[in-house]
Amino acid sequence: MRRLPVLAALFTLLLAGCTTSSDSKSPAERWQPRPGTDWQWQLSGRLDTSVDVPVYDIDGFDHDEETVDGLHEDGRQVICYLSTGAWEEFRPDAKEFPASVLGRGNGWEGERWLDIRRVDVLEPLMAERLDMCRDKGFDAVEPDNMDGYRNRTGFPLTARDQLRYNRLIAKLAHDRGLAVGLKNDLDQIPELVGDFDFAVNEQCAQYKECGALTPFIEADKAVFHVEYELPTSRFCPESRRLGLSSMLKKYELGVWREAC
Template identity: 55%
Template sequence: MLRRLAIGALLLVLAGCADSAAVPPPVDTASTQPRSGSGWVPEQGTAWQWQLSGTLDLTVDVPVYDVDGEKTSAEQVAELHSKGRRVICYVSVGSYEDFRPDQAQFPAAVLGKPMDGWPDERWLDIRQWDELKPLLAARFDQCKAKGFDAIEPDNVDGYRNDTGFPLSAGDQLTFNRRIAALAHERGLPVGLKNDLDQVAALQPDFDFAVNEECMRYDECEQLRPFLQAGKAVLHVEYDLAPEEFCAEARKLRMSSMRKPLDLGVDRQPC
């Protein structure tokens, strides 16, 4: 599932003054259009619900849901659509999960070390694209068949972790761009999950961003390429109270809320 990377040193830090925190109006209106051709992307500042555990609550009054692609049924997606909601499909693309129905299809050669704190997941060797592409394409096809409106691919920053493989930043850029193309080939917008050090390079390839705890770790400045392009940043904090980050999040035009770490039903929106 989700995890927080250990950060040894911050590359960029938010300044304490209002001028540095403010994001200027979008400068590239063409980049706000979905590369997928789907006709929809989440709007900057839109409210959202992110639920990956527990019984799915279909009653939250927000325009965007982000839910598990395998556990959520086509009927649930259709019900959310009937309420006027758009629905994002959560899929782990950089990790092997031993609880998924397709887990036996992953060859042993692509399986790396267990993920820190998540013993039922192992990192994948993202360099072995010929092995991984058909498996991930099938997952994206499932999202499309169920009627999802977009994809949130998770664990796309393995190169910064102890995966068991000598992954480079270049390996990660290549893999992430392939993932974006895989979604766009299916007409689905796609979000960049975390991977803050590569945001500037990857912003043109992704339609929105998903971030965990950039306020807690003073990393939100690194999301500026998405914000300046008018693209949504769907953001959660786990430990900070809303009064500690919501004013800044609204200033940056991020879609922010506090959630429990297990990403259950509860939410405290900004």
């Protein structure tokens, strides 16, 4: 009986299991928000934890492990907001980004688009940021500015460059046990819906684009959606029909919200 090859194969599998990262979670183990899940998105001002919703989306740099733990104790899941496609001069790691990867301003003071083709530079920097989200106990990450190829970044970015980079960010998040949301980037949803656990969208109703988000709903994945300029009467009926988790916010993304 030729047992040695079998035993060797079993030993190899055992060794591989021992060396797998303890942070990695299977898709079934990661948090998976479902369509219609209510949420709060607050990126400015003193955090108000009294909003009675099951999901909070807050700035990953501005809040510590104690804050995340407190939200968990109140029964909330917590999303870590990060900018992964743009440089922000006010972040503690800003000086680690070489000038060669900094492009045009993205419309927000102190922010510039990143050259997402330079994964040799950006991957370790983004990995450190995602380590921070994991170490603080966040359940998921919202990576922002993930559609640079559709903007004047100062770099000749292509749709292929964007797909490659967005999938890299999703993998880095998943490797750390974090769920990850696709921010805007509507045109690439068909290619990316399988790589992301939920979507975050701004102003799809104002620009008549909400139908493009249905692949996430059909995959039983939440779409967290905000409008800034339309009254709720203009978008909530359609949001409810589509299964979006929608609310009205002010541009500064403070405490105030008016949910559908």
